[in-house]
Each structure stands twice: as structure tokens, then as C-alpha cells.
Amino acid sequence: MALNRKIAYIDLTTGKIDIKPIPLDVRRKFLGGRGLDAYLLYNYAPKGCDPLGPENPLIVSGGILTATLASATARTHVMAKSPLGGMLGSANMGGFFAPELAWAGFHHLVIKGKAEKPVYLWIKNGKIEIRDAKHLWGKTTTEAQWAIREELGDDDIKSLVIGPAGENLVRFANVMTGIKNSGGRTGMGAVMGSKNLKAIAARGTMDIKIAYPKEALEFNKRFIEQITSAKVNQTQGTLGTPFIWGATNSWGGVRCRNFQYNQELYCDEIEPEAIDDACAETMGPYHMAGCFGCQVHCRAQYKIPTGPYAGVYDEGPEYTSQGAFCGEPDCRSLETLLVGNHLVDQFGMDNLETGSIISWAMELYELGILTNKETDGLDLRFGNDEALLEMVKRICFREGWLGNTLAEGGIIASEKIGKNSFDYLIQVKGVSNLHSDERATPALALNIATASRGSDHLRSRPAIDLYHLPVDVMRKIYSSPVPYDGPLSSEHTEYIGKPWQVFWHENCYMAVDCLGICKYHTTFLGATLPNFEDWPKVIHYNTGLELTPREIWDVAERCNMMERLFNLREGLQREDLKKGDMLNHRYFDEPTRRGAPDVVGRVIDREKFKKMVDELYEYKGLDKNGVPKPETLKRLGLEKEPSHLL
Amino acid sequence: MEPMGKVLAISPEKCTGCRLCELVCSVFHDGVSNAARSRIKVVKWESEGLYIPMSCQQCQDAPCLIVCPVKAISRDENLSRVMVNHNICIGCRSCVTVCPFGAMGFNVIDRKNFKCDLCDGDPQCVRFCEVKAVDYVDADRVAVAKKKAAAEKITAAQRQAMALESEVH
Numbered sequence: 001m002a003l004n005r006k007i008a009y010i011d012l013t014t015g016k017i018d019i020k021p022i023p024l025d026v027r028r029k030f031l032g033g034r035g036l037d038a039y040l041l042y043n044y045a046p047k048g049c050d051p052l053g054p055e056n057p058l059i060v061s062g063g064i065l066t067a068t069l070a071s072a073t074a075r076t077h078v079m080a081k082s083p084l085g086g087m088l089g090s091a092n093m094g095g096f097f098a099p100e101l102a103w104a105g106f107h108h109l110v111i112k113g114k115a116e117k118p119v120y121l122w123i124k125n126g127k128i129e130i131r132d133a134k135h136l137w138g139k140t141t142t143e144a145q146w147a148i149r150e151e152l153g154d155d156d157i158k159s160l161v162i163g164p165a166g167e168n169l170v171r172f173a174n175v176m177t178g179i180k181n182s183g184g185r186t187g188m189g190a191v192m193g194s195k196n197l198k199a200i201a202a203r204g205t206m207d208i209k210i211a212y213p214k215e216a217l218e219f220n221k222r223f224i225e226q227i228t229s230a231k232v233n234q235t236q237g238t239l240g241t242p243f244i245w246g247a248t249n250s251w252g253g254v255r256c257r258n259f260q261y262n263q264e265l266y267c268d269e270i271e272p273e274a275i276d277d278a279c280a281e282t283m284g285p286y287h288m289a290g291c292f293g294c295q296v297h298c299r300a301q302y303k304i305p306t307g308p309y310a311g312v313y314d315e316g317p318e319y320t321s322q323g324a325f326c327g328e329p330d331c332r333s334l335e336t337l338l339v340g341n342h343l344v345d346q347f348g349m350d351n352l353e354t355g356s357i358i359s360w361a362m363e364l365y366e367l368g369i370l371t372n373k374e375t376d377g378l379d380l381r382f383g384n385d386e387a388l389l390e391m392v393k394r395i396c397f398r399e400g401w402l403g404n405t406l407a408e409g410g411i412i413a414s415e416k417i418g419k420n421s422f423d424y425l426i427q428v429k430g431v432s433n434l435h436s437d438e439r440a441t442p443a444l445a446l447n448i449a450t451a452s453r454g455s456d457h458l459r460s461r462p463a464i465d466l467y468h469l470p471v472d473v474m475r476k477i478y479s480s481p482v483p484y485d486g487p488l489s490s491e492h493t494e495y496i497g498k499p500w501q502v503f504w505h506e507n508c509y510m511a512v513d514c515l516g517i518c519k520y521h522t523t524f525l526g527a528t529l530p531n532f533e534d535w536p537k538v539i540h541y542n543t544g545l546e547l548t549p550r551e552i553w554d555v556a557e558r559c560n561m562m563e564r565l566f567n568l569r570e571g572l573q574r575e576d577l578k579k580g581d582m583l584n585h586r587y588f589d590e591p592t593r594r595g596a597p598d599v600v601g602r603v604i605d606r607e608k609f610k611k612m613v614d615e616l617y618e619y620k621g622l623d624k625n626g627v628p629k630p631e632t633l634k635r636l637g638l639e640k641e642p643s644h645l646l
Numbered sequence: 647m648e649p650m651g652k653v654l655a656i657s658p659e660k661c662t663g664c665r666l667c668e669l670v671c672s673v674f675h676d677g678v679s680n681a682a683r684s685r686i687k688v689v690k691w692e693s694e695g696l697y698i699p700m701s702c703q704q705c706q707d708a709p710c711l712i713v714c715p716v717k718a719i720s721r722d723e724n725l726s727r728v729m730v731n732h733n734i735c736i737g738c739r740s741c742v743t744v745c746p747f748g749a750m751g752f753n754v755i756d757r758k759n760f761k762c763d764l765c766d767g768d769p770q771c772v773r774f775c776e777v778k779a780v781d782y783v784d785a786d787r788v789a790v791a792k793k794k795a796a797a798e799k800i801t802a803a804q805r806q807a808m809a810l811e812s813e814v815h
Contacts, residue, residue, distance in 0.1 A: 205682035290664030
């Protein structure tokens, strides 16, 4: 059964491998996936450890429902201290790795130490072997995966790999599986690279007993109907996430030219329908792919239609690639988008961070803070497609002064570049923001400011706040499983009621990450999708574990607090611009220049923002400084952390 | 019961590669999640984005049935399927070797061969495949659907030719 999947501790310095069961009481406290990873990180990472040093543990996991029947249980989670901002590092990806890991007998891997030479892990049916990876070092993400399959003679092997960016310790290198499934954020690829760990290969044929197979099948069928009947998922299934960028751009909610504009004009070539046409022309009418067990199938397939890369196959591009290679650097060519997306996939670097940091450098270049001396003659103006793609390569291989500097991530780069370059860096906790502009949406601004892994939309974003849902509908969603009778507002420009929404979504998304399912299968983009009320059955039928909606909420709150404790230990201070729950001053001082009538001319009100943070802290049981009150830790059973239960 | 003559009709181009069919197959038959136990398997060429679901064709002249030395394999005409009787089967795996589609599996845990039984007339892979890459249709309808698809291509070509012609004139 799912609950007998094990945890393995792998020390790459000594080669020692320990395999242990995960006790039921630990499961009931942290479930699995990201939640249990947070517990492990807090317990195993020494305070203030070097993120790229051997003592930083790299934790890889599937959720408690991985590979079972819960509509889509594909997600793999990776956690460590982030080399990007020095705070919580956490990345979550789809694909097929976590199910294979679960079939191989494992839910969690804690990888410590550093191998002397490049190695990879080979995990098969309960056994773990550390193997030489000399022949894999230097390979791109897909080359490495196919080489492992060939070497071990099994096409069904699923691997988690790093590309050249991870080997070169680019601080926003990602970990990847398949063609484009990326654990993108917070530089987990650099942590893997710092351990000389090129890949984790898994293959399993071990049964995962389903507690109530008939009920699980029937409930899954119902779940799938609920998920695929949502219009937003149907659109995702035809256009993929580019549809979100297109829709958001239409009203002025994306980020362009670093932070200068909130809407890209004249961009027909990169509208979702145009991308879809290119996919259809090169791959045929059915060009959407799905992650494990998922009926939303939001991953597009394409071949680059034109230019020097013509005919090359890749997947995506997603919202983040549109932001990274179009909106942010102000380029509008489909070819640039598709090539840029391909390069970061092959190099293994976060498209979001890559696009953001290059666009930041472009703004600095136009302001004269960076000159031709630093760019080694590269004309780094906005809208220069060639310079953009060249810069991607220079960062990955740390070429030139600027390539090497930007590879260090925004915070360190701003210290090296100096002057007032930091003022232009759109980040929270050292992590670049999604290519979205939150100045007209206070709820979303609160989300990115307080997200545990730094500026991020997948931690607590109340995306449905943009739908202007009637208050009684909102109340139904937000009053369960914990009663809430405070104010709620349908207006996305409002400040009232938003902290509760952010708090609710923070717990909802944590629960999803503990279960190992995708956010498109919960109240993220669709108001009718499953959440706390629906999960007890799916957990029970698949694992036998009995939990109430309130108990799942409590687990989520506890796990979020674990992440908070980690960040506090690493120096989180409420208004610290580099390590705090704080936004760049431009959110408060520069009004939006474009967009719909209720979007243009907006800033975030500093005072109201402060009040929102106060209120959110109150819900989370934190004091005014963002530190948990003793009674909160007691309530969540965390008063004795680190408790080393595992 | 009247012979149904329904078959699994697979349209590989529609497959999204999600492998839910493999998951529900193993849960339905064995009560466990384990793709290695699935009767259907999505064979992939990931670097080209090609996903092909493969399962038993329930052959009329089934090589597995012919090769079986102890006559453990027979045709069930009611559901138009080929079945293995495990009380007779000696586990020699001749059927595994001879199947041209690799549809006869051998489970190393139970040490038994296994194959698609069409879930007794309600194939779960079909039930759960929203994009209908796997469908369950009357045998004669498979060809009709293919005819229609081919005809559509021909009419499209004809329309293009006519359009070109009118442009020329």
C-alpha cells in the first residue's frame, strides 16, 4: 500500500544508504510530499548552511497519493535550502518520475554530502545504487535521460536530471524529467550539481495496494468528471497555459520590460491561438500531452517551425516561457519563444528566473547602469531577440562577465553590479516574480510577498479572485473546513477579505502538494474544483487512512508553519527586502501604465498592504514580526522542533 | 447471449500519453497500482512525442491459442475475446513468445501470464480515456471510421485543387 513506501537517506560523501519505514504517526502529522519534505529540511539542514555545500540536504519526494487513483498523481517535489535567496528552496513538477519512484518502493529521498566524482542514483525495486556518471556529465537534460536508459537497458526508466546549468552551479538551475517537466524554482538543480549528482534514475514494478479498489475507481471517475467539466481545464487542455498569459495580458496583468509595463501590445505571433496553430502545423491536430493519469492534458507538443532550430521537437511553451522570452524582454517572435523554451529545457534552467534576470539586465543596460563593458559588447536592449538568446547561453555556461554574474541570481548579481541596480530587481526572498503584475490585485500582491519560497504564484495565489465571483459563492468556498464570517469582496482591486483568501489558498495548495496532485485539480484556476471536502474519500479509498477535512487543513497549516520556521531560522525579517515578506518599492511607487480601466494607474497602497500582512499573520498565529506565537506552535504540535521523528 | 463482436479500437494519434489506462487496468484486475501488471501499455517515443497504446487484438486465429501445448487458451465468442484458463496453464510462456503484439504479459510476482479480457465487456481503459484514444466499438465500425477519415482527406485535397484551379483561371 501507499503507506508502506519508504524513506531513504543517502550520504554521497560516504556512500552510506539507510532505508527506513515512515511511521503512521508521522504520516498523520505531515502526510507526505512537500509537507513531510519541509519537516525533513528543518530537521536535517544545519542553521545557516551553505546552500551549495555538502551539508545542505536535497530532498526528493512523491505525495501520499502518488501513483494511486486520485485523478492525477504525477507530482514530484524537490526541497533544499535555496542557493538563490538563501531561504526555503522548493520545486514541484509533473511528468512520470514520482509514480515510478513509488513503484520502486520509495516516497522520500534525503540526499546528503557530496560525491567525489559525478555520480547518479539507480533506484530499482527497493534497492539503491550509487553509480559513476562520468559519461553523463556535460550532457543536456534529455541526452542524459536517454543515455541512462540505454546504459541500463530499460526504456521505462524515469529519471530526474540536471543539465549543464546545474553542473555549472547556475543558482537558478532546475531539475528536470522527460522533455520539459521542470522543478524550476529556487535553484534545486544547482544544489544537485553541487553534490556532483547528475541524475536519479528510478524503475519499479512493486505493487501499491489500493485499500478499496472498486470505490477508488468509481470515485476517480467522478473526480475526473468534476475536473474536466471545468471550462478552465478544457481550455488548458486545448491551448495549455499560454491561454492564461493571453487572457492576463488582455486586461494588463502581465509584466513587460522588467517592470515598466503591465501589458504587451502588438504580439499576435505569441498569442495562445498562434502558438496552438504552430503546434498543430508541426504535430497534427492532437498535440496535447498529459502527465501521469491526468485528463486535463495541458502540455503542448511542437516542432520549431523556422530558423536554425527548425524541426527540433520540444514541449510547451508555458506561460512562464511567454513571459520570459516575449513579454519581459519585449520580443514578439514565435521563433524566439520556441527556441528560448527549448534552450532552457535542454540546459536545465528555470525559464521564469532566466527571463526575469535578463530583462532586469536589459533595463539596467538601457539605464546605463550596465554598459558594453559588462555585456562584452552585447547590445542588451529590450526587443533584441538575438541578444536575449545569446544571454541564455552565456548564463548557462557562465560566459563573459555578465553571464557569470547573472548566473549567481539577482541578489548576488545586484551586489556585484552595484549602483542602484537592486532597486530594479523584482524579487521576494531572492526569487524573481512570475511575469505577472500584481499592482491592480492586492490579494495576489499579498500572495507573492508572503509566499514561503519567495515570490511565487503557486503557494497561495487566490487566482479565482479575478473572476468577480458573487460573495455568497466565495463564502461557500472560503468558510470550509474552517468557519469564516469576516468580510469578503468580489472586487479584485479591493484589500478587504483578501488576507483570509490568501491564508485559505496557502493551506489548500500545501494540502495538494502533500497529496502529490496537480493544482489544476483543486481550487486554483477553477472555483468548482475539488478541495478539502472531497479529499478525505480519495485518501481513504486509496490508502485506507481516515482523515476529516479539518484534519487535512491542520496538516497543511502545520506544514506551512514548518516552512515558516525554516525561513525564520535562516533570517526572515518581516520588512527585509532580501529575506522578508516584502515587495519591491516599485509596487508602491510606480503606477501601472497600461491595461483595463480598473487596472491602469494603480499602485499597491503601502498602509493597506501592511494591514493585510498584519491580518494574514493573525490568521497564521504569528506576531507582528511574523514569528509564531508559543500557543500557535503548541496548537500545531511543533513546540519541540526539530523533533527528529525521522 | 448474442455475440457482440466489439473490439478495442486504438487511435494512437489521440493518445496524450498519460497512462491512466495502465493504472485503472491494474487496479481493476489486481486491486493494486502497478503499471507492470497492466494489460494495456502506452509505448512511447518521447523525443518525438509519439505515444502508442498497445493491447491484445483478440485475434481470430490467435497465435497464442494455437501454440499453447495444453490448450489453456480459448476463444470466448460471446465477448469476442481470447481467454487463458489458469487451472490448465503450465506457465511455459510459449504464448508470450509467439504473440506478434507483445500483448501476452508474464507477471514475475505471481508467475502467471496475463492478457486483456476486455473487463468482461466494460473495458476500464476505455471508460477512463477522456480523449478516446482507446475506444470499444463494433468490429465493423473501425473500418468505417477509417474510411471516413481517409475520405475527408480526399475531399480536402479536392477542394484545394479546385481552389487552385479557380485561382489559375
